[in-house]
Amino acid sequence: MKILPLTGLAFLLLLVAPPGGAQLMTERYVPIGESPGISGKESTMGEITAVDRAARTLTVAGDGGAREYRVTADTHVWLDRTRWRLSNTDGSYSDCEVGDYVEVMHSADDPAVAAWVKVRTRGAR
């Protein structure tokens, strides 16, 4: 029984183990407020009350109060066009404007960083 040599293997694998197992890209097609296990639990939903373009932040007035998130190059921004009966699309930080209704999911590594933002578009843009 060569169990001991394989403990070295285990250590190596633990080091390279990837984080979390959610399928991020399907999230784009899940409307605001309907992400299972996320909406109403982990994410913040509400209107954007402030946008600081220089700092790349946005502030959301959610049920638990105002929260500021930093939008990084890794943050996915999606435009939720469900209520216009259109397919949701990729967006960008520049699509986030004061008054927009959004859902923001924080990063697993840093709760002040947005992992993704869904923006409810005001028109069929």
Place this chain on the structure above:
Amino acid sequence: MRHLAPVVLCTLLGSCVSNPPTTPADLVARGEQLFLFETFEGNGRTCGSCHRPTDNFGLTPAFIATLPDDDPLFVAERVPELGRNFENPRLMREFALILENQDGFGDLENDFNMRGIPHTLGLSVSIASANGPRTGWSGDGAPGDGSLRAFATGAVIQHFTKTTNRVAGVDFRLPTPAELDALEAFQLSLGRQQDIALPLPLASVVAARGQALFMDNTSGKCNACHFNAGANADPRIFGLANDNRNFDTGVEALPDQPAKLTGEKVPPDDGFGVPGNGEFNTPPLVEAADTGPFFHNNSVETIEGAVAFYNGDAFNNSPAGQLIRGATGSGINLDATQVVAVAAFLRVINVLENLRQAEELLGTVQDRRTSRERGAVLLERARAENEDALQVLFGGGLHAEALPVLQEADALLASALDAGDARRREYARQALDRQRAVRALIVSR
């Protein structure tokens, strides 16, 4: 008469189906109804369109060949809106491959993968990991929090849509939180609820030798990642109990993959994450022998071939193969007799699970509280388990003495399906006796 009041109320409201379940059993029953019959206002498919109860809650080419052309599975062949970039009908019919856009829906023409349909048995013991739940072939099959509960939401968006626009409320409706709860409960109820404990006292000398090789970390080395032939890694090596891990085992590097031989477009599958890291999730092996073809791309047809894969260059040159070589000083190198022995072991434990499931199903059939309609559904599943046991043993040249006994059991189950209540229960009891006799032939006391 007070018990009639809810019935009257339900009739008036027309909403009994959506009443919240009150017990775990109710929740499972509600989940089963949703799994098998709910289309979520989409293209007509249900979860059961691909995860067939009588095909081990998966789907094989042989089963697909029995389906009529108007089956919802083949919706891409009939609906113009789904004629492009939704499925590949040839690869579906020939190899049971389903089109998946796990890296996103941005480039439907080029960014997709063709994957097999994993069974949904034993999920309660095969998806937990230190990094969160692992669902689907690459462990990242669910949106939201990545849980099994969330899986149905992603499945509806991917597979149930009426068009490739995938607009919620137009092309489908998403499952409600209550529906997700029920679907999760049903899926968790399927198959084994605990891992087996190896070694088993197997009567077949070949299967027993295969078990020894399987568990030997100097030769087969299988038990390190498939502890007790399950989906979890050996806690004595990896340090964590019930840890379902991802590995890059090099399946994508296999030459002559059947789907690619057709000339159809089959892009490389990068596995877990976006972009993928090449890793795929470890499946349980107890249920393997009757749920081929094997691996995420259905690239190997037989269980013997799946075992032999770990002898080849694709595995031994892969990151997982290299780690094993580094830790033990050698790759995996089994001779043909040893490959067959390990496969024989996997066949035998699969049959033991077939018999366990059949016993569970037939136990419910014999319960006088089980309705005739429900009994018929369970009998069909028990008969499918019996048929699988027969085929798995026959295909491996194992336990020839058990085959006529399983054939008797099959005949009894067929009779039970046509019989009245009392005779049905009696036929079920007799079939169960035969199956218990087969178990006694496989496991020596």
